[in-house]
Amino acid sequence: MQKAMQPARVRARRTEILHVEDNTAEAELLRDALADFPELTLRTLVDGVEALAYLRRPDASVPCERPDLILLDLDLPRLDGRRVLAELKADPTLRMIPVIVLSGSSLEADLVLAYELGANAYVVKPAQLNQFRAVVRAICDFWCGAAASPVRRGAAGR
Amino acid sequence: MDNLTKLAGRAARRLGPRTRPGVGAGGPLRRLVASGSEALVVVDGALRIATLNGAAERLFGLTAARVRGARLERLLEREPAAAGGPALGGAFAVRPREPGALGRAPAVGLRGDGSRFPAEIGVAELAVGRRPWYVVLVRDRGEASWAEAALRESQERFRGVFEASAIGFALVETDGRFRAANRSLCEMVGYGEAELLGLTFQQIMHPDDPAAERAPLGHVLAGELDRYHLEARFVHKRGHVVWVVLAISLVRDAGGAPAYVVVQATDITPRKEAEQALALHAAELERSNAELQEFAYVASHDLQEPLRTVASYAELVAERYRGRLDARADRWLGYMVAGVQRMRQLIADLLALAQVRTAEGGFAPTDTAVVVARTWDRLYAQHAGMDAELTTGALPTVVAHPAQLEQVFQNLLGNALKYRRPDVPARLRVSAARTVRSGSAEWEFTVRDNGIGLDMAYAERIFQIFQRLHRDDDHEGTGIGLAICKRIVERHGGRIWVESAPGEGAAFRFTLPERER
Numbered sequence: 001m002q003k004a005m006q007p008a009r010v011r012a013r014r015t016e017i018l019h020v021e022d023n024t025a026e027a028e029l030l031r032d033a034l035a036d037f038p039e040l041t042l043r044t045l046v047d048g049v050e051a052l053a054y055l056r057r058p059d060a061s062v063p064c065e066r067p068d069l070i071l072l073d074l075d076l077p078r079l080d081g082r083r084v085l086a087e088l089k090a091d092p093t094l095r096m097i098p099v100i101v102l103s104g105s106s107l108e109a110d111l112v113l114a115y116e117l118g119a120n121a122y123v124v125k126p127a128q129l130n131q132f133r134a135v136v137r138a139i140c141d142f143w144c145g146a147a148a149s150p151v152r153r154g155a156a157g158r
Numbered sequence: 159m160d161n162l163t164k165l166a167g168r169a170a171r172r173l174g175p176r177t178r179p180g181v182g183a184g185g186p187l188r189r190l191v192a193s194g195s196e197a198l199v200v201v202d203g204a205l206r207i208a209t210l211n212g213a214a215e216r217l218f219g220l221t222a223a224r225v226r227g228a229r230l231e232r233l234l235e236r237e238p239a240a241a242g243g244p245a246l247g248g249a250f251a252v253r254p255r256e257p258g259a260l261g262r263a264p265a266v267g268l269r270g271d272g273s274r275f276p277a278e279i280g281v282a283e284l285a286v287g288r289r290p291w292y293v294v295l296v297r298d299r300g301e302a303s304w305a306e307a308a309l310r311e312s313q314e315r316f317r318g319v320f321e322a323s324a325i326g327f328a329l330v331e332t333d334g335r336f337r338a339a340n341r342s343l344c345e346m347v348g349y350g351e352a353e354l355l356g357l358t359f360q361q362i363m364h365p366d367d368p369a370a371e372r373a374p375l376g377h378v379l380a381g382e383l384d385r386y387h388l389e390a391r392f393v394h395k396r397g398h399v400v401w402v403v404l405a406i407s408l409v410r411d412a413g414g415a416p417a418y419v420v421v422q423a424t425d426i427t428p429r430k431e432a433e434q435a436l437a438l439h440a441a442e443l444e445r446s447n448a449e450l451q452e453f454a455y456v457a458s459h460d461l462q463e464p465l466r467t468v469a470s471y472a473e474l475v476a477e478r479y480r481g482r483l484d485a486r487a488d489r490w491l492g493y494m495v496a497g498v499q500r501m502r503q504l505i506a507d508l509l510a511l512a513q514v515r516t517a518e519g520g521f522a523p524t525d526t527a528v529v530v531a532r533t534w535d536r537l538y539a540q541h542a543g544m545d546a547e548l549t550t551g552a553l554p555t556v557v558a559h560p561a562q563l564e565q566v567f568q569n570l571l572g573n574a575l576k577y578r579r580p581d582v583p584a585r586l587r588v589s590a591a592r593t594v595r596s597g598s599a600e601w602e603f604t605v606r607d608n609g610i611g612l613d614m615a616y617a618e619r620i621f622q623i624f625q626r627l628h629r630d631d632d633h634e635g636t637g638i639g640l641a642i643c644k645r646i647v648e649r650h651g652g653r654i655w656v657e658s659a660p661g662e663g664a665a666f667r668f669t670l671p672e673r674e675r
Contacts, residue, residue: 029470032474104462127469128469129473
């Protein structure tokens with residue numbers, strides 16, 4: 001029975017990036033920056049509550065239904081990005097998803113706290129548009145390409 | 159017959175075989191005579207001296223033998239003022255109205271050496287035999303009155319101090335009730351003296367005074383401590399608090415038991431209010447520092463974010479729609495991007511200024527030669543191809559916040575390049591000299607250039623925030639750089655100033671105190 005189920009789950013899957021950002025202008029800028037990555041699926045959610053609800057939806061209980069990478073803003077309505085980060089890293093089924101904090105804040109306190117909470121990287125959004133694009137692409141090249149990921153291994157049908 | 163007459167009679171009886179036969183010994187009078195506490199002279203009815211006791215011999219400075227048989231005038235003169243008084247045998251102003259009654263009168267005593275003293279005499283007639291005898295008691299009135307006067311004066315002085323003192327005085331019973339209180343204390347707490355005397359000391363103390371402050375008073379009242387000073391609070395009759403310094407001292411009775419407590423209270427309410435205002439001020443300062451941190455966060459994040467959006471989309475539009483809009487639209491988009499960039503720089507500089515006081519990391523020995531070299535390398539790289547040269551003198555190692563010191567040199571050297579003369583190679587020099595100023599050593603650094611210089615009329619203003627002497631287009635910059643330098647140098651305990659003249663270059667100088675790590 002389980003064997004019969006397994007192949008259905010193992011479908012050809014696109015790499016999914018979850019972007020949690022309440023500012024739609026920022027979200028669109030990121031979407032634009034990733035326009036050259038057709039193999040990526042970008043999902044944008046606007047607050048921490050939505051993000052956790054999405055990640056904990058019943059059919060996300062298997063790794064391949066989870067995003068490969070989370071790009072997290074810190075200042076979010078309803079549930080702050082720092083709280084979201086803490087929840088993610090305290091959840092045994094979600095903690096392995098790499099989380100990149102993408103923030104406008106260059107404050108050392110934010111930086112230190114993010115790493116303490118288990119962020120995989122903290123990136124201050126560059127002011128210049130082309131630098132921003134370069135950083136976003138570098139993140140995706142690395143975390144969705146070069147870096148090995150248990151999520152993607154699961155997707156490969158181990 | 160009263161007791162004194164009996165005593166006098168006995169005295170007369172024991173005066174000796176020469177005067178009266180069969181005189182017995184003993185009794186109170188004998189003890190009186192023997193004790194020598196009173197000077198006694200015994201005279202007969204003709205006022206001839208029969209004898210004197212030891213006290214009288216000491217008082218008059220002669221022996222009984224020398225004056226026996228002489229008239230009383232040899233020892234005493236009547237005082238003119240007493241003329242109307244009772245007479246003693248016609249010669250003295252003491253006349254017993256009946257046998258045994260003691261009359262008193264002032265007189266003048268004549269000592270054996272001829273000196274005189276004011277005296278008071280008391281006379282008792284002795285009903286012994288047929289002839290009258292008198293016992294004359296003599297007191298040195300001078301001694302008594304001087305002592306009395308001194309006592310009175312001392313009491314009055316105390317009374318005066320007690321009453322007129324600006325310090326609140328109170329005498330407090332060991333059970334806490336007031337025995338007396340002066341006007342100052344009454345005014346301090348708003349009660350009349352009579353009202354206060356109906357209260358206890360504890361009742362005018364503030365109920366919230368910690369037990370530690372009320373307890374010592376209890377210890378003093380219980381006789382465990384003899385003196386105590388403390389700060390305490392009284393409650394004024396109208397309810398407000400009066401801060402006082404209390405000096406509490408215990409007075410013991412002759413047997414050593416606690417008798418009462420002397421309390422001195424000095425009103426220190428104005429001082430306390432000043433202290434509280436100061437504490438309030440400090441708290442406000444702390445709050446304003448916290449607000450500054452809040453501002454720093456807002457500036458770094460919340461203000462940058464919308465700017466980023468504007469700038470990014472302006473760039474995006476310029477990029478995607480270039481050529482599809484006209485040249486003017488392209489130029490306007492350029493203004494938008496430039497304006498936003500400038501705004502971003504302003505915010506970054508303001509943030510840097512706000513964070514000078516709260517910078518993380520401590521002071522450490524810092525080699526200024528290394529700091530200057532590193533700063534210059536970075537600046538030189540930013541101004542590629544510029545004809546500029548930096549020379550340095552011997553630069554010391556100082557105790558400073560390394561990153562902040564670097565920022566100072568960065569801003570000063572950066573300014574020197576920014577305000578260079580066009581078409582003239584920039585020549586910069588950094589030097590340092592150790593000086594001693596009012597007893598403490600300090601390093602004075604000089605950053606000199608050969609640039610356009612400045613009018614000394616602006617020498618103060620350029621260190622203030624947003625004070626710039628040049629239009630944007632000529633010299634980029636936010637006008638915060640020198641304000642940051644000033645704040646950093648002052649945080650290090652130094653001073654910063656400029657010496658210059660238009661067209662002659664400028665010398666920015668700042669000091670750092672030489673200190674142990």
